[in-house]
Amino acid sequence: MFAENQAIPLFPTFVWMHRLTPEDTTRINHTIRTKLLSLLTPGADKLENFRHQTEQNLHTLNEFQEFNQVLMTxxxxxxxxxxxxxxGIEITSCWANINTKGGVTQPHTHPNNYLGGVYYVDTPENSGSITFEDPRAQPKLISPRVHKSTGENSGYTILNVEPGMLLLFPAWLVHSVKPNPSNQLRISVSFNLMFSAFTEKVSPVQWQGNVPTT
Ligand SMILES: [Fe+2]
Structure with a gap:
């Protein structure tokens, strides 16, 4: 029969995962959490909406300089x-997502950036996941029943995440976040990276944040 068998991946789409050391996670998350909570108006205990985003300039703040180094590395x-x-690549924007119970992020991309990414500060119980959608259209034409849903046979992949985890992915890759089922705040920091020459000479980033929540 066969002398060799291979399933050869063609046109793979990557999400690059980094996990900070426990020491770095504790220090950096404390710094980020403290700064973010100080930026919230009103305070964290009075948040009425499900989902809050900061301004997109967090990378310009002193408290985020160590975080910037992590991102650039x-x-x-x-x-x-x-x-x-x-x-020549640079951070073009960086903002925090603070979700109370029920807070979601609808599917979206980050136009005019090469890479998008997210870092996790607090992921309460059952709130730590992100969903990526298969960018290819053709596989969706035939969807046979399967014994088990996997990244190979379904149109999406759900990654479990936790504090200290850093994800980078192509900015064109559609992603979303399920509702936070917890009474605790889910806090993540999102960012974009783009080639400096493109941003300066071709077109500025088109990511404006505040993607719809419904
Ligand atoms: Fe995003």
């Missing part, structure tokens, strides 16, 4: 992995 790893020749 991870981004340079992706640039190397993808064999990209352009080295």
């Amino acid at each position: 991870a981004a340079k790893g992706v640039i190397d992995f993808m064999q990209v020749a352009e080295e």
